[in-house]
Amino acid sequence: MPERMRDVRGAMAAPVADLVRRRREPVVVQTLRSTAAATIAYVVALQLSNETAPLTAPLTALLVVQVTLYNTLTTGIRRVNSVVVGVLIAIGFSALVGLSWWSLGLIILASLTVGQFVRVGEFVPEVAISAMLVLGVTRVGDTAWDRVLETVIGAVVGLLFNFVLAPPVWIDTAGESIEGLARRMRQLLLRSGEQLTARTPPEKAAEQLHEARQLDNDIVEVDAALRQAEDSLRLNPRVREGLLNRILLRTGLDTLEICTVVLRVLARTLTDLAKERAGEPMFPQEEGVALQELLGHVADAVVSFAVLVTTQVSANADAAEERLAEQLRAAGVSRDHAARLLLDGVRRDPRDWQLHGALLTEVNRILDELDMEHRGRRLMEELDRGTREQLGPRAWLDRLRERLTPGNSR
Structure with missing residues (x-):
């Protein structure tokens, strides 16, 4: 009987031990961080938005929070940009036409086209999605700005989440x-x-x-x-x-x-x-x-x-x-x-x-x-190139500052 109990404890402890062992794997970290950020964004949106179920905020936080801080920043900016552009397109269309099959097709075409020019990356479909969701409601103006507010809340929560709880270095x-x-x-x-x-x-x-x-x-x-x-x-x-x-x-x-x-x-x-x-x-x-x-x-x-x-x-x-x-x-x-x-x-x-x-x-x-010498030369070349790339914008600003400073113009 005691031996059976030990087997049961071992079987129960195995999943826990596996979770502890995998706690630093990217998939596990991504799951936990996205869940926490989405929940926090929803709670904040309930206090600030007029919507009874502001699901855009947790959706945005879910998509914004990535495994790395760099991806979180770049993704958050692109997503907010895509939603705002989609809302603005919907507001413009709602002032001219209602919702019909041809206006829906026209707004999708316009949204996808504009999305390519505003450089939102993989969030080009989000421009059309935002425009369709806003165009399909009755109170376009209020709903549109509530959607923008929820998107901003989700993006800010996602960004702050990674700033406060810095993601691991892989x-x-x-x-x-x-x-x-x-x-x-x-x-x-x-x-x-x-x-x-x-x-x-x-x-x-x-x-x-x-x-x-x-x-x-x-x-x-x-x-x-x-x-x-x-x-x-x-x-x-x-x-x-x-x-x-x-x-x-x-x-x-x-x-x-x-x-x-x-x-x-x-x-x-x-x-x-x-x-x-x-x-x-x-x-x-x-x-x-x-x-x-x-x-x-x-x-x-x-x-x-x-x-x-x-x-x-x-x-x-x-x-x-x-x-x-x-x-x-x-x-x-x-x-x-x-x-x-x-x-x-x-x-x-x-x-x-x-x-x-x-x-x-x-x-x-x-x-x-x-060979060590071959690798040493390669490392020095890459370090020099990387340093020049990092200092490139700074050097450009220094040259601009010199030109704008009185007495330095030639």
Whole structure:
């Protein structure tokens, strides 16, 4: 009986533990924040609006509150703009015509057209929706301005909600996505290395190639997580060095994306080699073991690179950098050893020599992308470009101020 009670408690605690574990996931955060903001907006609108059920306010708050503060600001402005434009169009039409099938079609056409010019983004349909809702009521003037008031209430509540309760920064989530991508690449490289000394059927090598191609889907998912992290850094009062964090993650993902392309080409080379060497090992034992060791070093370097990119603490970053440098040195030594063995093997048996050379070339490309000096130059270039973009408007204002200041005109 006590054992059954423990099982029951465990079954009841599992959903709670899962909710606690997922409390920082974007979907969970979005759900809780949107619910709270919409409820608050409805309560405020009940006090300020003449409508008995001012549902426009919670609807606006629901659409305005996003996971990041940057998205909340931009979305709120566009939504309020779309509703106000729609209401103004409805007021203009109500003064001239009533509600009929042709006036409804005309107001929809006008609203959608005007919505494209006022730059409300994805809220272009909201212009037409607002216009139709206002045009369809009897007391157009009062209802129109009540709808504007409710929209403003919802947008303000949504904005204040994110200012008072600042949304989380999704750097850790993006970092986990990047590291997960690197670990999948590592597993693929290790499995590719295991095929080098065995009789690998072409079908099995083709499976590795298909898996390498699937990395493109992983890149898309990681890019979405990174975009969310970049937005969470913008205009967030809790974030320092937002530009540096964005560039570190973005350049890191760019490097891994290039490596996945090269890895796909490498998998294709091994597939072609498996077809040419059907019924026998791809490489002699000594050469295959050397290449397997090389791919193992490359696989570890890919993961170390991802850890370095996503590490925020300077002490841990130094340790990650040293580990990556050591693994790149080991990969370089292993590459040179494998190259000598391959050269000797080609002299004995020149079959498929071009595939051997292609394999080494692809490994070299990955190592070059992971090289510390190459990454350092890339980071400096992106930091300079990002700094110029940030200072661009300020520099323009400084030049304008100088021209307007007496005595500075030429």
